[in-house]
Amino acid sequence: MFINNDIYISPRFSRRNYVDLGLSLESSPDIWRIAVQIFEDRIKGRYLDSIHKLIEEDPNRNGFSAMALMCLLVDTFMQFRFGLPQSENRKSKWNYIVFMNEYLNIREDISSIFYSDIRSGILHSAETKNGSYLIPDDYTTIEPLCIERKTILKVSVRGMFRDIVQYFQNYCNELMDANNVECRRNFITKMDDITLKYDVLNGDLELWAVIVDNANNIFHDFKRVPFSYSISEFDQAIIINSRGSRFDIKIPFSDIKQSLYYTDPKARHYIVNSWYIDSILKEFPEAVERYIRNNAA
Structure with a gap:
């Protein structure tokens, strides 16, 4: 958002707030704490707070919109985790699947179906695909069902939100640990792309x-x-x-x-x-x- 002659990368923090930190692997714990606060404000302010409101207001009516935002968030989390400035077209599906498998504890075969039927279906066609569907209730996050020798997915909107929030909290805690060098390096790569590309x-x-x-x-x-x-x-x-x-x-x-x-x-x-x-x-x-x-x- 362009406000008062600056780009705001979250509701409360501008691009300059982050750039002026000069964040590096050698930065002090206080500098890293501010950087993580900026990231938290970005994710909560732009996504998680809105998703929570949608689900709590009317999960039956708003579950589809909430899931669309969550699919975007998984893309974002994947880019931060792997240090990707943006999704790589030819590898984006595989990166997505690997991320869901390793960090959301979803089997690769199920993650692949989720990518095609839920994520790509919603973001590219505004609908789920191949018989997979969403439910508002907080059951198992993703349940595979075999129907006529074909696997479809039953995806819980509340369950997906719970898992994403848990991942987000764990990731922020990892960033505060100086021993997580690769995690921090990849975070810097993505944040630098967000904040420096306007120069x-x-x-x-x-x-x-x-x-x-x-x-x-x-x-x-x-x-x-x-x-x-x-x-x-x-x-x-x-x-x-x-x-x-x-x-x-x-x-x-x-x-x-x-x-x-x-x-x-x-x-x-x-x-x-x-x-x-x-x-x-x-x-x-x-x-x-x-x-x-x-x-x-």
Whole structure:
């Protein structure tokens, strides 16, 4: 969330609150305690508190939404545990299965079915798949059932929440133990990715954050043709989707930085697709002015 010229990575803590810690394996227990507090606020404030409210208000009605959030949380926990900046497309299913097996005590074969029928079913199709289903009651978290020689899953919403909360508490305790070097190293890798990825424009967080927060809004180029854009962190680029065009246009962040060195619009026209850059940046005059003052003077 972009609030008061800063990115908030949790309800109470900003990106700067974490970055300023300079967290490392050698950091003091007090520094690690603050880092874990930030992580706890992120997970509780954005996920666990909301899931708890949904379940307690009406588990029959809200169980599906609660499970969707829990599936996202398992992805997040897996990335922190294994030190992954993001899910690896070709390995994401296997990583998910390994995590559920090792840290949620769910057999690999059952974890595989959960990934396909529950996690991917809900997140990609907004439904459970292949006959697997959810129940609101607090029974066994995941119960496999054999129906017509096919295994389906009966998944308890309350049971899943209980197990996730327990894992979360155990993980935070592990982070406070300096002997858990790999756990801490992987945590730093993931938190650094969350907090430092906004520094791609010469460290100017404000301009980058404004662009990210407005991604996929509808803008217009010089011909008043509407277009939208999205952010590709992997390619370090803005991806333009223009109405009437069959192909997306990729604009590297370096082009954006380069264009800001030229105050005369005519001088920027040699940059390919500069009109898209101008169309986007003119929406954020204060952030652009601050960037030029701090970096392009």
